[in-house]
Amino acid sequence: MKKLLQNFTALVLFCFCAVSFAQKDFQGKAYYMSKTTMDLDEWGGREMTPEQKKRIEERMKSFLEKEYILTFNKEESIYKEDEKLEAPGSGRGWGGFSGGFTGGPKYKNVKSKELLQDQEFFGKQFLIKDELKSLEWKMGTETKQIGQYTCFKATAIKTVDGFDWRSMRRRRDNDDKDKKEGEKKNDSIKKDDDPMSEIEVPKTIEVVAWYTPQVPINQGPDDYWGLPGLILEINADRTTILCTKIVMNPDEKEEIEKPKKGDEVTKAEYNEIITKKMQEMREMYGGRRGNRGGRGRRN
Template sequence: MLLNLTRLLKMKKLPLKIAFLLTVFFASSNLFAQDFQGKAYYISKTTMDLDQFGGQDMSAERKKQIQERMKSFLEKEYTLTFSKSESIYKEEEKLAAPGGGGGRGGFGASLTGGPKYKNVQTKEVIQDQEFFGKQFLVKDELKDLEWEMGTETKLIGQYTCFKATATVVPSGVDFSSFRGSRGRDQKSEVEKGKDSTDSNEPKAPKTIEVVAWYTPQIPVNQGPDDYWGLPGLILEINADRTTILCTKIVLNPKEKESIDKPKKGEEVTQAEYTEITTKKMEEMREMYGGRNGRGGGRGRN
C-alpha cells in the first residue's frame, strides 16, 4: 500500500492539498482488506447531434421522435463490481419497450459492448462483444491515462470527490464519419478544395477532453468503462457527449461476486475489432445509400 501511495503522489501536477488528503485516506485504508469488494451502479446518457447524420432538414418534432426511439441505445445502466486490482463492468439487461427496436439482439445490441474486465495490476482489458451474430473477444493492454489533478471538489452522494481531466483518443467506431449521402454532397467548395489538397496528409486522431470525479474515500484506482488510474473510485465521467454517473455504492457485500475474465469469442485486439466494425458500417452505409438512390428514382417515375 505504501508503494502505491508513493506512486500516486508522483502523479502529474498533484496539488499539495490533495496529496495531504490522500495521505490521510490511505493511512486508514487498512479497512480495505485484501478480500475487499465493492459494487457501484452507474447510469450512462449520450446525446446525439442528428445534423451530423443528414438531419439538417428534419423538423424539431421528427428529431424528438427519433431520439425517443433511440433512448434505449443512448441511455443505459451499468454495474461495476470491483476489488483492489480487478473489475468487471456490465450493462444491466432490460426488457425492450414495445416498438422501441432497441432490445437485445437488435441493431443497438450489435453496437453495445459486452462485459468489460480490467486488471490494473497486469494491465489487462478484456471485453466480450457480439457484432452482427459473431462473437468476439477483444483483448488488449490497459492504456495509461495522463490525468491532470485539480483541487476542485464536490459531493456525489455522501462521497467527497476531486476533479481530474485527461485528453484521450476514443476507441471504437467513429460514428461521425458515417453521415448520410446528402450531408457528404453538401460540402462547400472550400471544404472540397481542402480535402483534395490535404488528401495525402495523415489525419490527426480525434481527441476528446474527459472530466472525471473520483473519491479517495474508496481507495481503489478503478472506474467505469475504460476509465481508471486515479487515487480513488471514479464516480462521474463527462466525455464528449456522454455522461456516466454513479447512483449507488455497496461496499463489502455479504455475498461476493466472482470477477471472471470473459472467455468466449474470436480473440482480436481493439484496433482489429475497430477495423472490422468500421468496415461493416461502411458496407451498410453503401447498401442503404444505394437503396435510397433506387427508391428516389422510382418515386419520380
C-alpha cells in the first residue's frame, strides 16, 4: 500500500509539473558537484608522512572534485565542466595522460538516442559518437528532500568502462599466501616492468539515483538518464554527483549545440586507441628499464 501511494504521488507530481514544461522554448540549467574519493593507502600511502599525503591530496583535489553544468530542454542536454581559474602549481590531476579518461562536453538526445562527446587525448581531438544506452532502473520506495525538491530513489547495475578512472583500484591478489617464493619474485618483476598490471576496474557497479518528478525531464548528469524526472543525485562506486542549484527558464537562454570537432569514432574505437597508446607507453617504459639495467651491467 505504501509503495502504491508513493508511486501515485510521483505520477501526480509528474503530471502537475509537466504542464509548465510544455512550452516549445523551455530550457533549464542544473548545477552539479562531483566528488570521487581515493584511498592513498591503497596506492602506497602508508609509507608517506602526513605532510606528504596532504600535499598529494591538495594536488589531486582539482581532479577528484569538479563542478558541472547540465543545460537541458525537453529532448536535449549538454553536460560540461564549469571550469575555474586555478592557482599556479595546483595542477590538473595527472597531466596530459588524464585527458584520456576525463571527457569534454557531453551531448545527449533522449529522443534520437544520440550521444556525442568532445574528447582530447595526447593533443589529438576526437568526437565520440555512439548510441545513448539506457540502464535498467528499478524504482524504489524511498524518498528524500534535496533542496526544495522531493526525490525518489532508483537503482541499477551499470557495466563499467575499462578506462573509467573513477573506479580504478589497485589489484588485490588473494592467492599471494599460496604462492611459492620464486613465483612471488617473478610476479614482482612483472609488475615493476608494467605498472598498469597493478590496476583493475570492476566489471559492474551499483548505481543509486535520486530523481524528482517536479522537473519532469528525462535527463541527468554525465551519461545518466531514463527516469521520470531530472536526476539530482548519483552515487556510483566511489563517485557522488549532487545537484546544488536549478535554474528554470533563465533570462539568457543558451543554445544546446552538438560537439562537432575531432575525428569521429565510436566509444569502442576510442577505447582501442587508448589501449594501443598505453601499450606503447608500457613498451617504452620497459625499454628504458632494460637500458638502465644494461648500463648497470656494463659498469
